[in-house]
Structure formats: C-alpha cells, structure tokens
Amino acid sequence: MKIRLSHADGRPLYVQIMDAVRSGLVRGSLRPEEPLPSVRDLSSSLRVNPRTVSQAYAELERDGVVEVLHGKGTFVAPGVRPEERERPRLAREVARRALADASRNGLALADLITALREVEDGDPHGDGSKEDGR
Amino acid sequence: MTDNTRAMLPVDLGNGPFAVTTRGLAKRFGSVRALNGLDLQVPEGAAYVLVGPNGAGKSTLIRTLMGLVRYQAGTVDVQGCDPAGGGAEVRAGIGYVPEGHRFGYAWMTVGRCLEHQAVYHPSWDKRYARELSTRYGIDPARKCHTLSKGESRRVQLVAALAHRPPILLLDEPTDGLDHVVRDETLSILSEHLADSPTTVLISTHRVYEVEPLVDHVGVLSEGRLLGQLPRDELHGRLLRYWADVPEGWSGPGDPGGRVVRRSGAARAIEWTVWGDRDTVTRGLSEAGAAVREVAPLSVDEAAVALLSAREAS
Numbered sequence: 392m393k394i395r396l397s398h399a400d401g402r403p404l405y406v407q408i409m410d411a412v413r414s415g416l417v418r419g420s421l422r423p424e425e426p427l428p429s430v431r432d433l434s435s436s437l438r439v440n441p442r443t444v445s446q447a448y449a450e451l452e453r454d455g456v457v458e459v460l461h462g463k464g465t466f467v468a469p470g471v472r473p474e475e476r477e478r479p480r481l482a483r484e485v486a487r488r489a490l491a492d493a494s495r496n497g498l499a500l501a502d503l504i505t506a507l508r509e510v511e512d513g514d515p516h517g518d519g520s521k522e523d524g525r
Numbered sequence: 526m527t528d529n530t531r532a533m534l535p536v537d538l539g540n541g542p543f544a545v546t547t548r549g550l551a552k553r554f555g556s557v558r559a560l561n562g563l564d565l566q567v568p569e570g571a572a573y574v575l576v577g578p579n580g581a582g583k584s585t586l587i588r589t590l591m592g593l594v595r596y597q598a599g600t601v602d603v604q605g606c607d608p609a610g611g612g613a614e615v616r617a618g619i620g621y622v623p624e625g626h627r628f629g630y631a632w633m634t635v636g637r638c639l640e641h642q643a644v645y646h647p648s649w650d651k652r653y654a655r656e657l658s659t660r661y662g663i664d665p666a667r668k669c670h671t672l673s674k675g676e677s678r679r680v681q682l683v684a685a686l687a688h689r690p691p692i693l694l695l696d697e698p699t700d701g702l703d704h705v706v707r708d709e710t711l712s713i714l715s716e717h718l719a720d721s722p723t724t725v726l727i728s729t730h731r732v733y734e735v736e737p738l739v740d741h742v743g744v745l746s747e748g749r750l751l752g753q754l755p756r757d758e759l760h761g762r763l764l765r766y767w768a769d770v771p772e773g774w775s776g777p778g779d780p781g782g783r784v785v786r787r788s789g790a791a792r793a794i795e796w797t798v799w800g801d802r803d804t805v806t807r808g809l810s811e812a813g814a815a816v817r818e819v820a821p822l823s824v825d826e827a828a829v830a831l832l833s834a835r836e837a838s
Contacts, residue, residue, distance in 0.1 A: 396737065401820050403757060404737055431719035438711040439737040440572055441719035495767065495818040 393420075396437055401491075404439055408447035412456065413481050416473040427457060427465040533785055533831050534744075534752030534763065534799055538566040543602075544692055544724035545590060550599035552585055552748075559585040560596065561748030567726055567741070572718065574735050575728040576828040577745035583728040584624045586745070587696045590726070591621055604691065617646055620685030620693040626677040626701060628684070629669040635680055636665030639687070646688035654687035660709065674701035682710060686717055693725040699734060707734065714738060732825045744828050751831045760821040763830075766796045766805065768814035781808030786830045797822065797830045 394411040396404055415421035427433075430448065434441040448465050451457045456477070458468045471477070493503045509516075545567040552560040559582045567573045575583050588594045589601060592608030592615055601607055608615040629638030639658075643649035658665065661679040672680065678701045685693060698714075699707040711734060717723065718738075727735055736756075743753040752759070763785070770792055782800020789795035794814065798805050806816050822830060 398733070398736060398823055403760065431716055434715040434719055435712045437737065438708070438715055440740055441715060442740065443737070491818065497769075497817070 394433075394437060396439070404443050405447040405450065408433075408437075408444060409451055410481070410484060412447070412451055413473075413477045416456070416467065416471060416477045417481050419473075421467055423467050423471050424469050425467050427467070429464055533783065533834055534754060534759070536564060536750045536753040538568060538741075538753060538755075541566070542569045543567060544569045544571070544604055545726065546600075546602045547586075547589070548600045548602075550586075550589065550596055550601060552582075552589065552594060552596045558748050560589070560599075562599070563745075563749055564753075565743065565750070566753060567724055570722060570724055571741045572725045572735075572739040573727070573741040573743060574732060574739040574824065575726060575743050575745055576732050576824065578832060581745040582748040583745055584696055585748075587621075587694050587726065587728060588623075590694055591616060591619060613645075618691055620688065620690040620695075622678070622681045622685045622693075622695045622698045624696045624700075626674045626681070628672065628677045628680050631668070631670035633669055634665060635663060635667050635669060635672070638669055639665070639680070639684060642684045642687070646690070648690070649688045653689070654683060657683045657686060657713065660713065661706070675703060675706065678702055679706065682713075686713070689717075689721040689723070691722070691724060693723055693727075695725065695727045695729075697729055698727060699729070699731060707731075711735070711738060732828065733823060736824050739824075742824055742827070744831050746832055752827075756824065759824065759827055762801065763797065763799050763822055763827050764802055764805070764819050765822055765826075766794075766798060766809060766816055767818040767820075768794050768796075768809055768816045770794055770814045774813060777808045777812030777814075779808060780812075781805045785834045 394408060396407050400407060402410070412421065412427065427448070428436070430441050430444045434444045437444070448457060448459065452459055455468055456471055457465050459465050489503060490500065493500070543566050545565065547563050547565040550560050550563040550565070551558070561582075563582070563586065565586065575586070577583055585594060589596050590603055590608060592612040595609065601609065603615050604618060606615045629635070629641070633641070639654060643651070643654075661683060663676070663679055663683065678698075682698060685695070699710055702710060714725075715738060718725070727739065729735055740756050741754070742756050742759055744751045767789070772792060774794075780796075780798060780800075781804035782798040784796055784798050786797040787794070802819060806819060809816050
C-alpha cells in the first residue's frame with residue numbers, strides 16, 4: 392500500500408490515510424482479507440503520530456472496510472466490494488477536489504466537464520486538433 | 526489571575542487530565558521577562574509542539590519543567606510534583622534533550638556515559654538503548670569530548686528515550702542533525718510513541734517536521750501563550766479565505782469569526798480567520814465577497830499569522 396501524505400492538502404491526515412486504503416482497494420493493490428500495515432509500521436514510515444493511523448483504521452472499521460482482529464492486526468474486510476462502494480465514493484472525493492480547484496480558478500462546472508472530455512479525447516486545446524501521436 | 530486577553534486563539538484545554546501544567550508562571554532574568562504569566566497545559570499522552578520566535582521563552586519553560594530554573598511566581602506541576610522541590614525524583618521520570626549539545630563527561634566514553642545514565646533511571650531498557658545506538662550509528666568507545674554537534678545530539682536522544690520515561694521534554698531535538706538522521710529521528714519517535722505510553726513536549730523551529738507527529742500546539746510569544754489547542758482544532762478553525770470582492774469593498778460588519786490577518790490585493794482578498802468555516806464563509810458572502818477557496822494553515826503558517834497579528838495589534 393503506497394501512501395503519500397501532503398500537508399498542503401486540505402484533508403486531515405487520517406482522512407488521507409483512509410482515502411489511500413480506499414484507492415488501494417479500487418486499484419486492486421489491496422484485496423479483501425489482506426492485511427494492512429501495523430499501526431506501528433505505518434506511523435513509522437509516514438512519520439506520523441500512531442494515533443492518527445489508529446484513528447484512520449478505526450474509522451475504516453466503522454465503515455466496514457477493514458476489520459481489526461485482536462492480536463493479529465487489521466485486515467481488509469472479507470465482504471468488501473470495492474466496485475459497489477469504494478469506487479463511487481473515491482470518484483466523488485476526486486470530483487470534490489477537482490470542483491474546488493476549478494472554483495478557485497474561477498471556472499464553472501460546465502467548463503470543467505467540457506475540458507475533461509476534450510482532454511480525455513486527446514484534444515487538449517479544444518480546437519479539434521489532436522495531440523501529435525507520440 | 527492570569528491575563529489571557531491577549532491570546533488570539535483558545536488557550537484553555539479544559540479539565541485534563543494533564544501530565545504537565547503551569548499556572549501564572551513567571552521568570553525574570555534581570556529586567557527581561559522570560560516567562561510572563563504562562564498557563565501551560567500538556568494533556569496526558571499528548572504530543573505537544575511549542576512554537577515561537579527566538580527569545581519567546583521556550584527553553585526557559587522546558588528548563589523550568591526540569592527543575593533547572595528557579596521561577597519567581599506561579600505554580601508548576603509535572604506529574605503531580607513541583608520540580609523545584611523534588612528535582613532528582615521528577616527528573617528520573619523525564620527524558621530530556623537540552624538545547625545545548627554537551628553530553629556526559631568529556632573524558633568518559635559514550636558507552637560509559639550511557640551506563641551512567643542507566644543508574645539514574647531504574648526503568649533503563651538496555652536492549653532498547655543498544656538498538657537505538659545501532660540505528661544512530663553511535664560508537665560506544667568514542668570519548669564524549671570528540672563528538673560533533675550532531676553525534677552528541679544522537680547520544681542525547683538515546684539517553685532521553687532509552688528509559689521509556691512517561692514524559693519527554695525535547696528542546697530542538699533535531700538541531701545539528703543532518704537530513705537523513707533527522708528523518709530517522711522522526712521515524713524513531715513515531716515508533717517510540719506506538720510502543721510506550723508517553724507525553725511529549727517538543728520545542729522546535731522546524732515545525733513542519735513534527736507537524737504530523739503532534740496532536741497539540743502551543744504558540745509562545747514574549748513568555749506567554751497566544752494559543753494552545755489541539756492540532757485538529759487549529760486546522761479546522763483557523764482558515765485562510767480567498768475571495769473576489771468588488772472595488773472598494775470594506776468587508777463585512779460581522780465576519781463571523783476573529784480576523785487574524787488581512788492581506789491580498791484590491792479585488793482579491795486573502796484573510797486568515799479563526800471561526801466556524803460555514804459561518805465565516807456566509808459572513809463574507811453576504812457582504813458581497815465571492816469565496817473561491819478555503820484552506821487550513823500549516824502549524825508554521827498559523828504561528829506566523831498569530832505572531833504577526835500580535836505585532837500589528
């Protein structure tokens with residue numbers, strides 16, 4: 392599980408950890424019943440307070456994403472269906488950030504949607520000229 | 526009674542339990558007021574960072590908690606004891622990294638000096654001391670007087686951590702350390718907190734380093750606190766608002782919070798406000814501002830905002 396925390400990010404650190412677990416599930420790098428790093432190891436590698444990691448794991452447990460087996464560690468819950476819940480949820484989070492970024496730049500939702508389609512279609516300038524095939 | 530009216534942010538953490546408190550603590554050096562009616566509250570089990578400019582009183586405060594400074598007024602409570610009275614006993618329960626880099630007796634080897642430390646701390650964990658020394662690349666055969674600033678700091682950190690004290694007082698713990706060792710130290714501290722129940726008070730100018738590690742923040746200026754609060758509350762309520770405003774805009778009558786800092790250009794303002802995010806956003810919007818972005822401040826930025834507001838007032 393790869394996690395990079397950013398302090399410039401508006402999300403609290405524990406939320407960033409939760410989102411990293413969710414994105415691991417969506418990308419398939421983390422699967423049901425697989426173990427998460429121990430609180431000690433993850434806090435050590437992220438240089439964060441262990442309570443921040445515990446808080447993230449506790450919230451994920453409340454959401455049914457992980458389960459804490461006492462004496463064994465934290466595992467992805469067996470019944471997790473990333474496609475049904477985590478994927479739309481993560482998409483909304485990414486959308487929320489994109490919207491905030493757009494609004495900061497004085498753009499409206501419509502500008503953003505149009506530009507997203509154009510960029511996706513390989514038409515980054517919006518004038519029908521495709522990016523030269525490299 | 527202590528005068529906290531000059532504090533910009535909350536300074537009262539409520540009822541505790543606290544591992545360390547001071548009440549109206551005052552210390553003068555000649556005509557200089559180093560501590561000026563300070564009410565410190567470090568909750569049991571907290572990781573608390575003390576931020577402030579040079580001369581704010583950070584080291585004096587930490588030395589006072591260690592019983593190394595005789596204070597003139599107020600009270601000090603470190604785990605139920607006044608360090609001024611029960612000095613050695615209180616110190617045995619504290620892991621202390623001092624501001625200075627002198628460690629041990631010059632002619633002794635590092636190994637001997639660490640053994641010497643073990644005598645004063647019944648809870649000294651030999652295995653842990655060895656493990657930390659190895660991680661820090663400390664050669665026990667070296668004579669203390671041959672240690673560089675950074676090497677000395679590493680030994681001081683081992684001495685402070687190895688007895689797994691209930692309280693850590695760390696005065697600029699990464700001062701003198703190179704990048705790699707600083708990073709390793711943060712990792713060691715994270716593991717230490719995971720393994721041992723500890724209350725930590727850290728004073729540092731490199732706030733960004735310890736920001737993810739701490740859960741409480743105190744901003745010190747001229748011997749008193751401008752704010753003392755949980756880090757999450759600071760991040761949640763001290764926010765920067767970017768907004769587009771009409772020409773000649775004079776701001777809302779009631780911004781819905783305490784404006785700590787106003788900056789920005791004529792039609793694009795950047796305000797730092799302490800208050801509820803939705804209330805402040807509404808206050809600004811109702812006054813005709815189009816709020817573009819609201820973002821938390823890092824602890825560093827928050828300290829700068831508070832300190833400059835303090836100077837401006």
